[in-house]
Amino acid sequence: MQVLPDYLDHDLNLLCIGSNPSPASIAEQCYYGNPRNRFWKALNGSGLIDEPLAQAKESFPILLQRYGIGFTDVVKPPTPGVAQLRASDYKQWAPVLAEKIMHFSPKICWFQGKVPYANFLKYAGVAHDKVDKINWGEQPLVIGRSRVFVTPNPSPANAVFSLEDLIMWYKKLQQYSQED
Secondary structure: OOOOOOEOOOOOOEEEEEOOOOHHHHHHOOOOOOOOOOHHHHHHOOOOOOOOOOOOOOHHHHHHHHHOEEEEEOOOOOOOOHHHOOHHHHHHHHHHHHHHHHHHOOOEEEEEOHHHHHHHHHHOOOOOOOOOOOOOEEOOOOEOOEEEEEEOOOOOOOOOOOHHHHHHHHHHHHHHHHOO
16 A cells, blocks of 8 residues: 655644545655645745745655644545545544644644544544534644644645635634744
């Protein structure tokens, strides 16, 4: 099984968490590696980083070391879309992600979409009785010492959100990351 490597370290500012990689991302060995995915354009327009970075695996060490931004997924194996993920996938992988979050304690867990966050909560064994509804932005739940923020998924399949919408949410994340 091919997967994307995690980019994790202690003292991360942000841990970017997707649902799972696409086959295009696996082929490129790059998170958000589909050329139509809007993640990189939104990131470059957000203020989260102060230099434009390319959609390439060479960008991840820069994001990790210079900006304290790590990457992982709720589910590690690739699928063409999230519709192909099953409850058994989340049951297997969400607890693994919870362990990573507890071990590395990023300041903010940044979930790319409500679906990955909802399934993480459902299957990770994290107390989530305070979560009635998931809204965009800051979440009431703290995972260990990590705050949680949810932005729309930048996948081309999520066309209801424009690039401008994504940039707006990434800018809100940037502002949120500055709060203590």
